[in-house]
Amino acid sequence: MRYSQEHKLETRRRILYEASRRFRGQGSEGFSIADLMHDLKLTHGGFYRHFNSKEQLFAEALASAMQESHAKLTTGSDAKAPAAQLRVIIERYLSPRHWANPAEGCPLAALASEIPRQPRAVRAAFDQALKTYMDEIERLLPGKTRRERQRNFFVLFSGMAGTLSLARAVSEEQTRARLLHAAKEFYIQAFCQD
Amino acid sequence: MRYSQEHKLETRRRILYEASRRFRGQGSEGFSIADLMHDLKLTHGGFYRHFNSKEQLFAEALASAMQESHAKLTTGSDAKAPAAQLRVIIERYLSPRHWANPAEGCPLAALASEIPRQPRAVRAAFDQALKTYMDEIERLLPGKTRRERQRNFFVLFSGMAGTLSLARAVSEEQTRARLLHAAKEFYIQAFCQD
DNA sequence: TGTACATCAGTGAACGCGCGTTCACTGATGTAC
C-alpha cells in the first residue's frame, strides 16, 4: 500500500468532517465533490476510495453532525441539575453564535426541510441519529414517564430548530434578534421550571 | 399579438401556481423549468416571456405560497373568537393532512432551511411575505400589546413549522404521529387559553 | 537483511447527463390605414 491504513482513515475523517460542515452551511447540493476535495488539497477522483457516493457521504455526515451538535450543547454542564442543564442547552441553541454559524451547528435547523426529499439511505441514517440524540437528551426534560419526557423533547427541539431556521431565513437584523430572544424566554419558562 | 393579454396573464398565473406547488414539494432545485413547462403543456423557451429567471419565479412563488397558506388556515372560522380561530389554525397546521401535502402547505415548513442560501431578491420577497402574513394573523394571538402578540406569533409559527418539518423528515409512522400530536396539545395549551 | 513484486491512495482527463438560458423562427391576431 502506498499509504498506511492510518493515513487512509485520517483522510476519510477529514473528508467527513469538512463535508459535515459544508452540508450544513451550503445544503445537500450547494457544493461539489471536486470543491470539497480541492479544499482538502486532494483531487476529486480519490473521493471514491473512501465513499461510494455523495449520498453515502451525506448520510454519514448527517449522523456525525448530530453527534457533534449534541456534544457542543452539553459539554461543561454535566454537574448541574437537569433543569439547569436544559437551560444551558436552550441558551446555546438559541444564541446569536449558533445563529451565525450554521455550518458548525445543529443539522436539524440547517437541513430539516431537505431531508424528506432525500433517498432512503439518508433518511434511515437521520432516523437513527435522531433516536440516539433523543435518548441522550430526553432525561433532562421534565416529565414523569419516559414517554412524557420524549414528548417534551420533540416539542422543544423541533420548536427550537424551527425558530433558528426562521431566524436565519429572515434578513432583518432586528426581527432576527426579537425572534431568538422571544423563543429563548418562552422555552425556558415552559421547560425549565424546577 | 398572437394571444390576447388576458391569455398571457392566465398562462403566467398557471406557471406561478404550478411552480409554487413544485417548489414546496420538491425544493428550489428539485425540478427544471423544462419539467414545469412540460406539465403545463408548454415548452421551456416560452417561460422567459413571463419571468426573467428561475430565481424571480421562486421569489414570486414563495410570496404566493405564503398567501395561499394563510388563506387555507383561516377560511371558515372568521366568525369565531380569536382563541377559537387560533385553535383551528393550530389544528390545521399540525394535521396529518398538512403533513402529507407539503406542496399545498406552508412554505415555512417546506422550505425554511433553503431560504438563507437564496439570493437577495428571494430573501427580500420572503421577508415581505412573512411580514404581511404576521400582520394578518398577529391579532389572533394572546398579548396586550402588538409587540407581545408578535412575539407570540414568532414563537408559535416558527415552532409549528419546525415540528411539521421534523415530522416530515422522520420516516417512522409512529414517531411522526406522536410528534404532531404532542405539539398540537402543547401549543393549544400555551396559546389558546381564554 | 536484501530484492522483486503487489497493492492501492491519490491523480487528472474524460464521459454522460441535466439544467438555465438564448435565439431564430412561426403564425394567429391586433393595429393602422
Added chain:
DNA sequence: TGTACATCAGTGAACGCGCGTTCACTGATGTAC
C-alpha cells in the same frame, strides 16, 4: 369594411456550464521470499 403590416406568445434546437462518477495510470510502501 377590408387589407397590409407589426407584434409577440410560444416552439424547439443549441449553447455553455457544472456535476457525479469512472478509469487508466503513478509511484511509494507493504509483503513475500
